[in-house]
Amino acid sequence: MLKKCIMTALAGCVISNAASAVDVTMYYPVSAGGPIAQAYESLAADFTKANPSITIKPVFAGNQVDALVKAQTAARGGNPPAMAIIDSTNVFTLMEDDMIQPISDFVKTDEEKRMLADIYPAFLANSTVGDKVWSLPFQRSTVIMYYNKEAFREVGLDPEKAPATWDELAAAAQKLVKKDAQGNTVRYGIEIPSSQPDLYWPFQAMVTEAGGTMMSADGKATHFDSPEMKKSLDFWLALIKSGAMPSGITAWATVPTDFLAGKTAMMWHTTGNLVRVNKEAKFPVGVAMLPAQARRGTPVGGGNIFIFKGAPAAEKDAAWQFAKWLVSPERAAEFSAKTGYVAVRKAAYDVPAMKSYVAEVPSALVARDQLQYAVKALSVYDNARVHKALMDALQSAINGQASSDAALKKAQADAVQILKRFQ
Numbered sequence: 001m002l003k004k005c006i007m008t009a010l011a012g013c014v015i016s017n018a019a020s021a022v023d024v025t026m027y028y029p030v031s032a033g034g035p036i037a038q039a040y041e042s043l044a045a046d047f048t049k050a051n052p053s054i055t056i057k058p059v060f061a062g063n064q065v066d067a068l069v070k071a072q073t074a075a076r077g078g079n080p081p082a083m084a085i086i087d088s089t090n091v092f093t094l095m096e097d098d099m100i101q102p103i104s105d106f107v108k109t110d111e112e113k114r115m116l117a118d119i120y121p122a123f124l125a126n127s128t129v130g131d132k133v134w135s136l137p138f139q140r141s142t143v144i145m146y147y148n149k150e151a152f153r154e155v156g157l158d159p160e161k162a163p164a165t166w167d168e169l170a171a172a173a174q175k176l177v178k179k180d181a182q183g184n185t186v187r188y189g190i191e192i193p194s195s196q197p198d199l200y201w202p203f204q205a206m207v208t209e210a211g212g213t214m215m216s217a218d219g220k221a222t223h224f225d226s227p228e229m230k231k232s233l234d235f236w237l238a239l240i241k242s243g244a245m246p247s248g249i250t251a252w253a254t255v256p257t258d259f260l261a262g263k264t265a266m267m268w269h270t271t272g273n274l275v276r277v278n279k280e281a282k283f284p285v286g287v288a289m290l291p292a293q294a295r296r297g298t299p300v301g302g303g304n305i306f307i308f309k310g311a312p313a314a315e316k317d318a319a320w321q322f323a324k325w326l327v328s329p330e331r332a333a334e335f336s337a338k339t340g341y342v343a344v345r346k347a348a349y350d351v352p353a354m355k356s357y358v359a360e361v362p363s364a365l366v367a368r369d370q371l372q373y374a375v376k377a378l379s380v381y382d383n384a385r386v387h388k389a390l391m392d393a394l395q396s397a398i399n400g401q402a403s404s405d406a407a408l409k410k411a412q413a414d415a416v417q418i419l420k421r422f423q
Contacts, residue, residue: 274340
């Protein structure tokens with residue numbers, strides 16, 4: 001058993017009994033650019049140094065989908081990691097597989113309850129099912145809009161004023177297109193990633209802005225054929241048809257690369273790319289909330305800390321100590337400043353180092369401030385299959401193989417079939 005910490009649990013603690021040494025394996029994903037892997041390695045090393053009886057072993061597990069599969073495979077093989085950073089939308093799947101232990105089981109002290117209460121409600125939305133919190137938010141994000149201020153100035157747009165509505169976005173995107181002497185497009189107005197497994201996320205932002213929702217709160221039904229879904233897909237297709245956005249499928253990783261290379265003047269992407277974009281851009285970068293239609297809106301995204309049920313009790317206890325340390329205001333602020341992800345604790349923005357960071361990089365507050373308009377990301381039972389059904393259908397429309405109406409009706413029919421056993 002672990003010795004009782006001699007410091008407060010949230011600030012970190014030193015466990016001095018070397019005989020009780022525990023190794024904690026933690027899987028983590030990298031789905032965005034930037035120094036995310038280095039941040040995890042650094043945090044793990046700092047915690048291990050302060051807690052010599054706990055050795056944190058971070059294991060890079062690929063993207064968000066890869067991390068889920070790797071953790072599931074290990075758990076089914078009887079050797080689950082004590083903890084893993086996994087896309088928060090997979091909570092129903094991991095519950096169904098009986099692989100995870102609720103975070104609520106570990107929350108016992110008043111200090112731990114205050115910690116949960118200090119996390120932004122939008123980030124807890126995908127964590128909470130019924131009366132239990134199943135995972136702890138950490139590597140969290142929203143979709144934000146990046147834009148090239150130099151390109152805005154070049155075409156007569158105000159570089160300090162981002163498009164605030166769909167109409168303004170469409171008009172600006174059209175104006176920002178640049179062609180060469182032969183009529184070939186050398187710069188698009190906007191790019192939005194349309195590859196799997198990420199397409200659903202920026203598309204859900206549009207649906208939210210249109211005033212719609214993708215799924216029921218209990219994770220057992222979808223609304224893929226709603227009027228708001230069709231309005232969103234039609235808007236996406238209109239951007240392509242106008243020539244303001246590339247046709248076909250644009251890969252998640254290609255979009256920020258194109259933006260940095262000046263091949264697109266605007267992009268929708270994760271705030272998790274903020275540090276990379278600010279560091280590598282050769283032009284002044286604007287960062288803004290996504291534009292509104294019926295409302296502003298974005299789904300939250302990113303990974304939560306899950307503790308796996310099948311791990312030894314000592315490893316789970318040690319994982320909980322590390323998890324609390326990670327979401328302490330100081331560490332949450334550190335991770336945000338190093339990566340661009342949103343600090344999940346309100347108190348993190350009162351940390352002196354964080355105040356200095358946002359004073360230097362005010363755009364770091366855009367994603368946090370957008371949380372007031374955020375909704376939980378698409379999360380249902382058999383999550384991976386439902387996500388794929390939706391994205392296959394969306395891609396068929398983007399590729400011109402199906403109308404928006406036909407594509408969304410197929411997505412809904414497929415989702416109904418997949419979720420039938422959960423009714």
